[in-house]
Amino acid sequence: MTGEAADRAERLATWLEELGLVDQLAAAGLPTFRRGHDGAPHWADPKTGEPLTTAQVAELDDLLHQQGEEPAHAVPVALVQLRRKAAVRAALLETPWHSYASLAAVRGASENATRFAVHKAAERAALLVVAHEGATLVPAFQLTDTGELRPELGAVLEPLLAASMDPWQVWTWLTQPAGLLGGAVPHEAARDADELPIVRHAAVRLAERARAADA
Structure with a gap:
């Protein structure tokens, strides 16, 4: 990835970490990431396990920010709902x-x-x-x-x-x-x-x- 693409991948990973939604990515069938020894997120395709391309990271970023009138402040509602469902099931x-x-x-x-x-x-x-x-x-x-x-x-x-x-x-x-x-x-x-x-x-x-x- 180029420097700009790597920055976008990092911003996306950090955003999801701050929202506490990382664990819901796999449950939603979305790409997941792990942080390497350098601390950088390594995004992978859920079907192939292959690293995401720059275009795929951009597509995922746009997808998760599409809800709400202000994309910069959007919240991926589907992931929030999955987190709540997981919390309820754990309590049950x-x-x-x-x-x-x-x-x-x-x-x-x-x-x-x-x-x-x-x-x-x-x-x-x-x-x-x-x-x-x-x-x-x-x-x-x-x-x-x-x-x-x-x-x-x-x-x-x-x-x-x-x-x-x-x-x-x-x-x-x-x-x-x-x-x-x-x-x-x-x-x-x-x-x-x-x-x-x-x-x-x-x-x-x-x-x-x-x-x-x-x-």
């Missing part, structure tokens, strides 16, 4: 969840029988199951002390899962304060028989929005 993973083995222990059943039961329940939209790094997670908030689905949550889960919503989104909505419920946490509010119909209605509305967005 810190809350209790079960593997097939741990759920089997709670249920007093074999792991194979538990695996079969979990799959069948998921097919009926009667259990929230989340895939993560090749493993299957069963969030514990939805379960009783004996490892079965809380009875009151069946009517709440069904519209969300039947709408083929992202399981991570379902997990997030059910365990975080929800605007549709005036800031109440859905799965907690559902414990109150008077609040359960409201939670169910909010779940139906959310499912409808999800379907409309996919249409």
Whole structure:
């Protein structure tokens, strides 16, 4: 790269570092960089691993600065959204969840029988199951002390899962304060028989929005 191109590559790398968005580049399918012994960023194509050309660095720079009326002060919104999603998922993973083995222990059943039961329940939209790094997670908030689905949550889960919503989104909505419920946490509010119909209605509305967005 020429001196000007190298400066642009450095400015782009520094900007992303300052925004804390470097880790989201790969997740977005964009070129990534690593800093060499000289401290300079070495940008690489995500498909070939080959160094980016001057033109490719310029194209990436323009792409990430295209949002907003003032490109110099733009923020790559898609990367910010990916960072937020990653943060939310990390927080969810810190809350209790079960593997097939741990759920089997709670249920007093074999792991194979538990695996079969979990799959069948998921097919009926009667259990929230989340895939993560090749493993299957069963969030514990939805379960009783004996490892079965809380009875009151069946009517709440069904519209969300039947709408083929992202399981991570379902997990997030059910365990975080929800605007549709005036800031109440859905799965907690559902414990109150008077609040359960409201939670169910909010779940139906959310499912409808999800379907409309996919249409």
